[in-house]
């Protein structure tokens with residue numbers, strides 16, 4: 001019997017193996033602090049000389065068990081939970097890019113991430129170049145500058161539903177000595193494991209499918225442990241030179257390529273910014289993970305049926321779902337997402353904004369929510385919600401025309417979803 005378990009088994013049993021007489025389910029360590037017999041014992045933890053728990057802002061055993069399961073699911077070497085997907089993407093970039101640095105990002109990304117990069121991180125002195133997800137290898141190469149520190153994208157973009165050529169983005173990033181960071185929220189490790197395609201760091205909004213029931217906001221970062229920071233030490237002084245705030249520890253030397261990135265993000269960013277997950281919410285995320293493989297299958301089956309229905313409707317201008325053979329991303333989907341993509345699709349109702357709004361109002365099964373990737377079907381008009389900050393040109397660049405509707409298929413019966421859509425289309 002092989003030691004490496006199949007992904008369904010990891011969903012259920014990964015991260016935690018109770019010993020004789022221990023709780024079957026992961027315990028919730030609802031404690032801010034941990035007790036030690038001597039100050040010396042605790043001092044070693046503060047110096048990163050020993051591993052252990054002392055304060056939940058840095059680390060908590062429940063959170064670590066869930067991070068470990070996610071790490072196994074993604075095939076990484078180390079992982080951490082954060083309070084939200086926003087915190088995960090912020091930490092993933094800020095861990096290696098400082099004031100004066102530059103990052104290349106796909107323009108087809110979540111609106112909140114776009115805002116984080118384009119507005120807030122810009123104020124911190126980090127410059128972003130946004131590129132089309134369909135950019136060619138040569139064009140991408142031209143975007144690099146001496147101070148470029150990372151390339152970023154989403155496996156399946158929210159809400160544009162474009163599929164990224166992961167291998168190509170990773171290859172060009174590596175050629176330029178920087179890691180490729182990918183937000184794998186929509187695909188989940190069930191449908192795509194970007195590390196297997198060359199990605200170095202994977203982020204998640206666990207708020208979406210991983211939780212799957214709309215109960216807890218959260219994020220995660222998983223490091224593949226493969227990027228050779230030392231080979232590009234001049235670009236990554238934070239990982240390769242002494243950290244004065246920890247008595248001169250050099251992360252790559254002390255924790256190896258497998259542990260350096262996550263240890264630094266925990267020891268510095270979590271210490272200073274404190275965007276921690278709560279142990280109670282980590283427990284909820286774990287409950288979600290236990291059924292992730294079962295739910296993802298159903299989400300994808302429902303989305304495929306809804307996409308096929310919409311594709312045939314004469315009231316629909318276009319549908320974007322990479323499971324449709326006429327979709328622009330069908331081939332990339334077949335390559336990177338052979339077992340299905342996700343439950344989210346986008347489409348445009350014929351007419352304009354008004355028709356889209358009328359359609360939205362008439363839905364009875366699908367609820368209007370600023371949420372996706374949930375057991376319950378929900379939908380959103382991004383130009384009126386998540387992407388309000390963008391002007392029309394930015395919307396177009398992100399692949400989100402003002403008439404786009406994002407529809408997130410839950411795990412209900414697909415026929416009920418289709419009947420609901422049909423009656424709402426009748427009302428237009």
Ligand SMILES: *Cc1c(COP(=O)(O)O)cnc(C)c1O
Nearest residue numbers: 084085086110158185205207218
């Ligand atoms: C929702 C989402 C985020 C942000 O996550 P929060 O948990 O809401 O902070 C980031 N990336 C993607 C792809 C998302 O869908």
